[in-house]
Amino acid sequence: MEHVVDGTVAGGPGLAGRPRRLVPLVLGWEPIPESISLRGGDPSRFLLEPVTAVVVVFDHGWVLVDGGFNLDRVRDPEARAAHYEYESYTAVVPPGDALAGGVAAAGLAWEDLALCALSHVHLDHTGGLRLVPAGTPVTMQRREWDWLRSGIGRRETVVVDDVLGADVRVLLLDGDTELAPGLTALDTRGHTPGHQSFRVDLPDRTVVLACDAADLERNLTERTPCGWVGVSGDEADAQRSIDRLADLADEPGTEVWPGHDPEWGPWRR
């Protein structure tokens, strides 16, 4: 059962200090035409793109940014046929549970998870909620929540029950919001109506997790958004968001990580 509350989570329980390190996770793969990830790209050239998540480790507690596919559904033939396999799309997941394994390998415990931050509600981002302890705060933009609830996003690419069926506490944000010292949600709408990215100020550098506002490094270097928006008419928003992220990438000491780039270093390690 979901329980919606408003308000910020800065200084919330379970999280103390500042971000100390990031743990990049590759949780699966998906074949995506270049034209989906890059406006003007080749529709017949497919990229095998990583499905990614990032753990932000604080002095005390940690935050999960996105969570890949819901493995229980991907491995259920009926759910798989309904959501994860159509036309030229298929969900590719490694054996086992890459999210559970990645969290354990990082030396983290789920009871210390202070917050799950969702960039948006596409099905390759919402599956981690299955592992989140009951009552954990989950944050997204109010615009994304409204889109999810309106049914517009339900026809494809969204598994509504991943979010609405999770026993979590939903925190709705209105635009840029400091989630905790050193961790800020950035409004990067366009890919979906309430897409958000995350700025993480680490001791030695700033990392901006673009998530799906920039699938590929080329989106940033060419200031060209992805070739697909959840709601037609949002193309100008997507352009504004990629310009915002490209400006951040130009700042000294700031890295912007594209969410689905197979060649991006942190996803290849």
Ligand SMILES: [Zn+2]
């Ligand atoms: Zn997406």
